[in-house]
Structures are given as structure tokens and as C-alpha cells.
Amino acid sequence: MTYDGLDVEKIRKDFPVFSRELPDGRPLVYLDSGNSSQKPNQVIDTMREHLAFHYSNVGRAMHLLGAESTDAYEGARDKVAGFIRAPSRDEVVFTKNASEALNLVAYSFGNPAVTDPRFTLGPGDEIVISEMEHHSNIVPWQLLVQRTGATLKWFGVTGDGRLDYDPGVITERTKIVSIAHQSNVLGTVNPVAEVAARAHEMGALVLLDASQSVPHHPVDVSRLGADLVAFTGHKMVGPSGIGVLWGRAEVLDAMPPFLGGGEMIEAVWMDRSTYAPVPHKFEAGTPPIVEAVGLGAAVDYLTGVGMESIEAHERTLTAHALDALREVPGLRLIGPDTIEERGGTLSFTLEGIHPHDVGQILDDHFGVAVRVGHHCARPLHLRFGIPATTRASFYLYNTTGEIDALVRGLHHVQKVFA
Structure with missing residues (x-):
């Protein structure tokens, strides 16, 4: 065949x-790969081998297993960066799934720790999504407007399942536009470049939920027009428990940490802390090491095909x-x-x-x-x-x-x- x-x-x-x-x-x-894809031997065997012969925590141990595990984990970051044509490996943040990546971004807005005006959010400010979004790209924004008093707006959907794009929905009060690259229900591929151009004209940031596009199409994040892109491993022949947030370096630099703990710090005192540079600023605690290695193997597999x-x-x-x-x-x-x-x-x-x-x-x-x-x-x-x-x-x-x-x-x- x-x-x-x-x-x-x-x-x-x-x-x-x-x-x-x-x-x-x-x-x-x-016929359910939109929910979760099946896994090839190449991914299964790579994860098994890492668990059996190379496993240790990453970034901490001064011994052979620690070095091997760290190299494999960071090597997976290199592979993902190459797969999505990221300008820098440091723009690739590992999360547990796309939902966490989307929540990470939502957490940055209206956060009193952020002074960048792009992330200030309050009454009168706007967030724009669409009616075709997965709940993971709806609920975090609903929670955000509850915390801040901002307004949630959305594009509708036409009768034939296309984005009912009205540029007037995006105004000078819009802080972020967050939409699906490809719908998980309709299959629709949205006009990202057009939406992003309008958003940037109005001074807003653009976040894409690319969970349904990265596994199926060649994706070049530097050409999409988005500032941030989220996707997940388990839909692209990789394991569950691993996702990715890509962001332009200067945008990630401006965002506050989402979780606090080990490895995301530069120095800690009893009354304050300073943070590691991206991507590690967003990867608190022991990360999904074997899952990241499996995602790297999935990238190798898809690239080979x-x-x-x-x-x-x-x-x-x-x-x-x-x-x-x-x-x-x-x-x-x-x-x-x-x-x-x-x-x-x-x-x-x-x-x-x-x-x-x-x-x-x-x-x-x-x-x-x-x-x-x-x-x-x-x-x-x-x-x-x-x-x-x-x-x-x-x-x-x-x-x-x-x-x-x-x-x-x-x-x-x-x-x-x-």
C-alpha cells in the first residue's frame, strides 16, 4: 500500500x-488519532532503553548516568526545535501537555509580578478566542477574566465550519488572540497569518493551539506569525505527559515563572529569588525526562517518514x-x-x-x-x-x-x- x-x-x-x-x-x-495517536516501536524502544540503562535526574548529578540523562533530555529539545524550525532551542519549553502550555501563557496576563505593558490586564482589556476552541483554550481565559475583570470575546464559526473572521473583533484593547491552528472537531485550518497581522497591528500577542497541526503538517513557527505556539506529544506518535510551548525569546523572557521549585531558579534567599533563563525558568522540579526522550524519538520517526x-x-x-x-x-x-x-x-x-x-x-x-x-x-x-x-x-x-x-x-x- x-x-x-x-x-x-x-x-x-x-x-x-x-x-x-x-x-x-x-x-x-x-480512526481516533485526533484524540491520541498510536506509538511506533522506535518510540517504545527508545523510552524502554532510557529507563533501563540511562535513567537519572537531569541537570543535577555529577555522574555518568546524570550526564547521559541530561544529554538525552536536552537532545530532545534540540530535536523539537529543529522539527518546528524554531530560531533557538531555548525557545522550546517542555510542559506536561498542551493544556499546561496554554495555562502557562494565561497565567502571565494580569500577573502583578509582570511590568511589561503587553501583559497588564484589567477591566476594559480584551482577550479574543474563537467558538471552535478546545476547552483547553477556553477555560484558562475564562478563569483569567474572572481574576482580572477583563473581557472575553470570540470569533464565530460559519455554517460550513470556517472561522467567521471579523477583524473588528480585535481592537486596540485586545491583549492576546488565542486560536486553534487546526480545529480538533471541524478539521478547519484557520487563516493564522491574517489574524496575526491584525493582532500585531493592534499591539496584541498571538497564541496558537497547534495540537492538531504540528503532528500532520510541516510547521515553521518563525513563519506562522504567532508569538507563542502550544502542542502536545501524544498526538504525534509520542508519549503522553509531555507537551511543548514555543515562544519568541523576548516574549518568554518577559513572562513570569508559572511554577516555582528546583531547577527554575538562579539564586534563592529567604525573602526573594532570582530565576534561571528560559527555557528552564518554566521547568520547575523533575521534568518528564523519559517522556521528553520519547518525544525526541517521535520527532525522529516523523522526520524520517x-x-x-x-x-x-x-x-x-x-x-x-x-x-x-x-x-x-x-x-x-x-x-x-x-x-x-x-x-x-x-x-x-x-x-x-x-x-x-x-x-x-x-x-x-x-x-x-x-x-x-x-x-x-x-x-x-x-x-x-x-x-x-x-x-x-x-x-x-x-x-x-x-x-x-x-x-x-x-x-x-x-x-x-x-
Whole structure:
């Protein structure tokens, strides 16, 4: 199976989960990578080897294991920086996930420890998000406006699942614009450059939730137009428990520490402390060492396959899925119905059938794993007047045959409820 130069059959052999059989001998059809991707042997083996032979705490021990562990941890930072084309490795901050990265940024605004006017926040100031955001890019801002009295504003979503971009939403009172690079429900890729240009014109900072884009597309943070970018490891064939915040060096320098403790300090007295330079200023305590090493291995794996090839492969899968799902009676796609400016995430409803029932039958009878619910994007579902959707999301190891299996399963679901 070769798609757009991608040898998917070879790739699938790298992922041990695809060698297992489900009950009744059914193969696993995993269409839930938008939630969390599967892991290749190369990542699993690298993490196991580090735990078995090289593990020690980082940055502290003056012995061989400490040096090896520190080198592996900092080497992972180098790999991530190269992967996203960061101008400097010191602009890469390790967090436990994208949610923590987004909260880290939100914590900086309205903080009395910050004197930089870009981060001062109070009544009359504004934060702009969008109606398609994951809860991780909504709730931290809601908490922030509760603390500061600032105003939360948002872009709407059009009927076809595109950002309803009105530049007038961003004003001279806007301090930060924080939006998804790619929607985890709609698959929509947002016009980041246009939004960022307007935000910067008004003096605002721009934060992107890139959890759904970095794993699937070549991303160059220095060209996106954003000041800060958050993403997570477990969606890009890496482990859970590790995420990344990239930020322009001068922006990170201006931000206060998010957590206090070991390793994030320069010097400590009983009445005050000074802080280590970025990125260590934001990495208090023992970090997720093995997880970072695993993320580095994931970056190596994706780089070896080629992000351009992965993007092209997913484009082929998405085009096939859009065509195939049109043949399912009563199916309503929530999101763009064309391939332009969208990724390989398709959410839909079946008339008269609850998504939970759809997902259960697909799993029980066809071994097709999809996601059901509001996908941590309840306001978006409210906008479309629905409580939940069924979501199929694709990655480098999926095939058009698996999409056909999904469609056969959906026809069966309709027969069950006929």
C-alpha cells in the first residue's frame, strides 16, 4: 500500500498495536488519532532503553548516568526545535501537555509580578478566542477574566465550519488572540497569518493551539506569525505527559515563572529569588525526562517518514473520506465539505441516531475505533445545535480501505436503527 510516496504497509509494521486481533478475529481500524495517536516501536524502544540503562535526574548529578540523562533530555529539545524550525532551542519549553502550555501563557496576563505593558490586564482589556476552541483554550481565559475583570470575546464559526473572521473583533484593547491552528472537531485550518497581522497591528500577542497541526503538517513557527505556539506529544506518535510551548525569546523572557521549585531558579534567599533563563525558568522540579526522550524519538520517526509525505497522504485519505461519506444517507458533516484548508478530521451526525450508539456499534461489530461526544468543544456543538458528534481522524498509518470499513459500518448502524 503506497500513497503519495508513503509506504503505509511498512509504516504499519512499526506500530505493534496493528498486529493484534480484536475479538472474533477482526482487525483494528483505528480512526481516533485526533484524540491520541498510536506509538511506533522506535518510540517504545527508545523510552524502554532510557529507563533501563540511562535513567537519572537531569541537570543535577555529577555522574555518568546524570550526564547521559541530561544529554538525552536536552537532545530532545534540540530535536523539537529543529522539527518546528524554531530560531533557538531555548525557545522550546517542555510542559506536561498542551493544556499546561496554554495555562502557562494565561497565567502571565494580569500577573502583578509582570511590568511589561503587553501583559497588564484589567477591566476594559480584551482577550479574543474563537467558538471552535478546545476547552483547553477556553477555560484558562475564562478563569483569567474572572481574576482580572477583563473581557472575553470570540470569533464565530460559519455554517460550513470556517472561522467567521471579523477583524473588528480585535481592537486596540485586545491583549492576546488565542486560536486553534487546526480545529480538533471541524478539521478547519484557520487563516493564522491574517489574524496575526491584525493582532500585531493592534499591539496584541498571538497564541496558537497547534495540537492538531504540528503532528500532520510541516510547521515553521518563525513563519506562522504567532508569538507563542502550544502542542502536545501524544498526538504525534509520542508519549503522553509531555507537551511543548514555543515562544519568541523576548516574549518568554518577559513572562513570569508559572511554577516555582528546583531547577527554575538562579539564586534563592529567604525573602526573594532570582530565576534561571528560559527555557528552564518554566521547568520547575523533575521534568518528564523519559517522556521528553520519547518525544525526541517521535520527532525522529516523523522526520524520517517526511512531514510533506504525511500531509499528502492525509490529504488523499480526507478526499476519499469526504466522497465516501456523501454516500451515507442521513449523514450531516459538521465542518468543511471540501479539501481546501482542512485536515484529516471529520465529524458528523447520523439522523435519528445518537453518536454514542454509532461509536459502540462500529467498535463492537467492525473493530472501528472512532471518537464520540463533544470532543472537549461543547460551545462549538452548541453553535450547531447538536449535543455530540462522531469523529473520525486519520494519520500516517491509515488507509482508504479503513475508511471504506467505516462507511460499511455506518450503513450497518442505519440498518440496526431502521
